[in-house]
Amino acid sequence: MSHPNTSPEPWPDIPYAPWAETAVALHLWTQIMGKYRLAHTPWLNHSWHATLYVTPRGLTTGLVPDQSGMVSLALDFHDGLCVVETDAGARETFPLGAMGVSQFQAGLRDAVRAVGGTFSIHGRPNEMKDAVPFTEDTMPRPYDGAAVLQFHQALVRIERVFSQFRTGFLAKVSPVHLFWGSFDLAVTRFSGADAPPHPGGVPNLPDTVTQEAYSHEVSSAGFWPGAGIGEPMFYSYAYPTPETFSQQPVAPDATRWDAELGEFLLPYGAVRASPNPDKTLLDFLTSTYVAAAKSGDWDRKTLECDMGVPGVPRAV
Template sequence: MTATWPDIPYEPWHETCAALHLYSQVVGKYRLARTPWVNHSWHATLYVNARGLTTSLVPDGARGVELVLDLLNHAVIGSCTDGRTARFDLGPMSVAAFHRRFLDLLRELGATTEFHGVPNEVPNPIPFAEDTVDRPYDAEAVTRFFRACVCIDRVLTRFRTSFLGKVSPVHLFWGSFDLAVTRFSGREAPLHPGGVPGLPDDVTREAYSHEVSSAGFWPGGGGLDFPAFYSYAYPAPPGFADAAVAPDAAYFDARLGEFVLAYESVRRTSDPDASLMAFLESTYRAAADLGGWDRGRLDCTTGNPRRPRPIRATPV
């Protein structure tokens, strides 16, 4: 029902959103510094959990550390496999203050405090320790954002199941602050030209080393002043921008180079889950069909609880 998808207009909380984005980068960079590289930077991401966003378990020496941005009780919570825990409250503060408290939390856990101290993928990045401008913190808006992420994570997770090929987890990239899932054709892609602001070219090129159809959600910012879903292909096959996709409110944004669907257009439908799924499926089909993906080998029925995949009698 529509009521389960919260209203999350971007403008009223855009300053808090920008702060939360940078806080997620501080937390994410700890994971990035400690975790072995996984294809397409999957080792660096955060995940939606029951309370907010988590690093999952991060190796730190002989122990493991998990860090959670609790977006219900508004705190950063750290847990270590040796039993230690630490926390500090989220609220109005500067990025520098958040960074300082985060380092104190890591020390309390006995964790490593060294990680890259400059934001990525934001205009005019300021080192965390030097960003002393006070930031607001709208706790109610943050919780609504979290509840929206729970709804979106649910649909992206279900969409993920109808693909037998290589597919990413559903995860939040803290650089661009988007919740995303990506499917791969299995073929190598042309070398990416790079040039993504605030991101080293070798990272971008490794991320796009193979053909993808990727979809996800932004809360706003990055050229959009409203929360939205997106879907793109790399490389974009000929005719992709002109493909017919669903629902009717979706459109191709030539400036961004991807399909866009406003969150509000989904939220206001009688079945938001089905509306978002239509967008995910139709944009994937456009990318895969126009790109010549072997869908007979890659696609499958959507997964259901307690139902194993049927085994094909003969290879496709």
């Protein structure tokens, strides 16, 4: 198995505490954007129709069907703008900055309407305790644009490795996408087997959504910027969790098992500090997937393939 070469660009330092309040605001902004996509897009398995995607400049909903045609919402972290565009060429923007969540929602609503779209969303955050409706969240929140840019640069590098990892699987595998409910960038592999009903219980999320998301066996990995953990962190879990999953050998050495979460964790700082961050992260993704597949008795011979190489068709 080949690994990516060392990244020519250093991975940025993104300690969570200095930009924690900005990160919470950004999380809530992405919820509002994602709920617009959710309101207009036909349901796709495992809520893939509602996610956001990393771009060279920030985050986007991608194309969303609306009465005015196709609409996209984007956060441009380089120019500090929220951008709403349509396939007809209409474009509206407003600046990102310190503001209440209600102010961001009002700006996005007005921009969508200005390009001919409709803006009617579920108005309360999901997967957050004590969720305050967006229109009532008027408390001014800071916006550290420099920290957001650093976070975005980390997402770009993580996206690259996640996308490489995604190529080594023949069966169903998710896009690399950002779930705005939990604010994590994720990629998920599926064994093809049905899973037992998920118990649900996620704060402010209907159990039916959680149960549909985990309708089949998965090995899932992702990245959190640090909320609830205190530092940026990679994770990997399996659902259902095989009995011997936590006992499997994994890499790198900085990886640990968190019994409370039921997941393997790897600090972003350990990846960043390694001689080859891309390879270190890919080792984590690969070894924790193998731990799930082995302990879960997946049919690895029919599910796996060599990782892709640019310009070279997969050998068959």
